[in-house]
Amino acid sequence: MDNVSKDYMIKLLEKGRRIDGRKFDEIRNIEISYDVSKHAEGSARVRVGDTEVLVGVKLEVGQPFPDKPNEGTIIVGAEMLPLSSPDFESGPPSIDSIELARVVDRAIRESKAIDLKKLCITEGEKVWMVLIDIYTINNQGNLQDAAALAALAALKQAKIPEYDGKKVDYSKRNNKLPIVSLPVECSVIKIKDNLLSDPNLDEEKIMDAKLTIGVTGDGEICAMQKGGKGILTIEDISKMLDISLKNSEKLRKLLK
Amino acid sequence: MYGKRIDGRDFDEIRKIEAKIGIVKSANGSAMFKIGDTIAIAAVRGPRDLYPKFMQNPKSGILRCNYNMMSFSVDERIRPGPSRRSREISLVTENALMPAVNLEEFPNAVVDVFVEIIQADAGTRCAGICAASLALADAGIPMRDMVCAVSVGKVGGKIVADINKYEEDYEDGSTDMPVAFLPRRNEISLLQLDGGIKKEEIIKALEMARKSCEKILEVQRKALMEKYQNG
Numbered sequence: 001m002d003n004v005s006k007d008y009m010i011k012l013l014e015k016g017r018r019i020d021g022r023k024f025d026e027i028r029n030i031e032i033s034y035d036v037s038k039h040a041e042g043s044a045r046v047r048v049g050d051t052e053v054l055v056g057v058k059l060e061v062g063q064p065f066p067d068k069p070n071e072g073t074i075i076v077g078a079e080m081l082p083l084s085s086p087d088f089e090s091g092p093p094s095i096d097s098i099e100l101a102r103v104v105d106r107a108i109r110e111s112k113a114i115d116l117k118k119l120c121i122t123e124g125e126k127v128w129m130v131l132i133d134i135y136t137i138n139n140q141g142n143l144q145d146a147a148a149l150a151a152l153a154a155l156k157q158a159k160i161p162e163y164d165g166k167k168v169d170y171s172k173r174n175n176k177l178p179i180v181s182l183p184v185e186c187s188v189i190k191i192k193d194n195l196l197s198d199p200n201l202d203e204e205k206i207m208d209a210k211l212t213i214g215v216t217g218d219g220e221i222c223a224m225q226k227g228g229k230g231i232l233t234i235e236d237i238s239k240m241l242d243i244s245l246k247n248s249e250k251l252r253k254l255l256k
Numbered sequence: 257m258y259g260k261r262i263d264g265r266d267f268d269e270i271r272k273i274e275a276k277i278g279i280v281k282s283a284n285g286s287a288m289f290k291i292g293d294t295i296a297i298a299a300v301r302g303p304r305d306l307y308p309k310f311m312q313n314p315k316s317g318i319l320r321c322n323y324n325m326m327s328f329s330v331d332e333r334i335r336p337g338p339s340r341r342s343r344e345i346s347l348v349t350e351n352a353l354m355p356a357v358n359l360e361e362f363p364n365a366v367v368d369v370f371v372e373i374i375q376a377d378a379g380t381r382c383a384g385i386c387a388a389s390l391a392l393a394d395a396g397i398p399m400r401d402m403v404c405a406v407s408v409g410k411v412g413g414k415i416v417a418d419i420n421k422y423e424e425d426y427e428d429g430s431t432d433m434p435v436a437f438l439p440r441r442n443e444i445s446l447l448q449l450d451g452g453i454k455k456e457e458i459i460k461a462l463e464m465a466r467k468s469c470e471k472i473l474e475v476q477r478k479a480l481m482e483k484y485q486n487g
Contacts, residue, residue, distance in 0.1 A: 093340075095343055095344070095346075095347050098340050098343050098344055099344055099347060101340075102340060102341075102344050106450055110450050110451055110452065111452065211447065216452070219454070219455075220452045220453060220454060221449060221452070221453050221454070221455065221458060222449075222450075222451065222452050223449055223450060224433070224447055224448055224449035225348075225447075225448050225449075226348070226351070226444070226445075226446060226447035226448065227351065228351060229350075229351050229354040229355065230355060230445075231355045231438060231441075231443035231444060231445050232443070232444045232445075232447065233442065233443060233444065234442070234444070234459065234462045234463070234466070237444065237447065237458070237459075237462065238455070238459055241455045241458065242455070245455065
């Protein structure tokens with residue numbers, strides 16, 4: 001980001017305006033569509049403004065963790081595709097894609113969104129593994145919230161395939177994946193003293209700090225991650241929590 | 257027992273801390289930070305030339321952190337080498353230390369911070385940050401403030417400071433919130449949360465973290481004085 005654009009954006013913020021005309025606590029228009037890939041057990045496409053993310057959920061039979069012999073497992077991965085941004089390169093997962101996946105994972109896991117006990121097939125031996133894969137399609141900022149929403153939308157749609165003890169029959173999917181809470185993530189960034197919801201790419205590039213907040217349906221905070229190289233005060237965090245608690249309800253209403 | 261924790265601490269009481277400067281002689285700066293049974297060491301190398309060259313920043317030096325847990329630092333051996341977890345913690349460690357350092361004097365250079373966890377009993381990223389902050393000060397890197405970090409949270413419905421492993425694994429659910437403060441200006445440079453907690457409780461826990469960090473700062477200051485007052 002060149003200095004002229006940066007100065008212009010900051011001057012606008014001082015006048016209480018954002019570069020795309022939104023209010024500080026306003027999120028972009030969001031569209032969710034489902035069943036983007038028929039071989040996935042559940043899938044969703046989320047557009048947040050021009051940011052677009054695809055998430056597919058696959059189920060496989062695997063072994064449980066020794067300390068949780070009667071629970072299914074969750075694995076979240078994220079690919080920041082080079083087709084989605086000039087800043088992304090092919091190759092092994094970048095630190096940003098690892099963080100993206102881990103913060104999505106955190107909200108799903110900590111809110112106990114999936115009833116993992118219902119995914120046990122044979123205790124100590126076989127459980128369903130829920131593999132959630134995130135692919136970015138276009139990055140215009142705030143991939144985090146888009147990815148978390150897409151993951152939840154895909155999970156909500158996902159159906160468990162049939163399993164006869166030997167082979168999974170992916171052509172027959174019957175029961176829905178047991179989703180018991182709906183965690184969404186809302187990010188707020190800080191530029192100078194301004195707090196902005198759902199940052200676009202330009203805003204993200206000049207931000208001082210960011211706070212991603214995972215919120216469940218009962219208004220509990222299930223995950224947080226501070227990003228960026230700047231600082232936050234307790235007062236900032238308090239305001240960011242209020243903003244995200246409010247916006248989280250809007251996101252949840254969009255889910256089928 | 258009512259009003260106390262499993263290890264006898266009060267709710268807002270942190271574990272016993274020790275800090276020592278200069279534990280890696282060949283490094284530009286180094287430190288050990290121990291909190292309860294969690295032991296972290298950190299070493300700073302640099303400012304030194306940064307390669308590949310395209311990573312260089314002509315306006316300022318860059319800070320590069322690497323967090324690692326030794327394979328034997330926990331009961332179940334950790335496979336050596338970077339994991340997704342360790343890479344994320346390296347990133348948030350970098351973000352936690354960055355606001356405290358000023359690397360403008362070192363264009364095109366890198367300051368490498370290596371954090372190793374020798375023994376883990378929860379709160380390893382926070383102990384690592386405390387050690388790293390001491391190592392940066394020991395290396396003479398220009399700093400605006402120290403960085404102090406502690407993990408606070410909610411265990412069994414109570415807001416507590418400096419969660420240990422037993423509390424972190426508490427079966428009825430616990431909320432773990434690592435926080436780093438730049439204590440002089442009460443600025444927060446690390447904040448993460450795993451669990452389930454209300455907003456008001458987060459604010460209360462942050463206040464508790466702030467007070468805990470004052471105690472950590474005192475130990476850090478003493479360690480630095482020990483080395484430099486008579487040296």
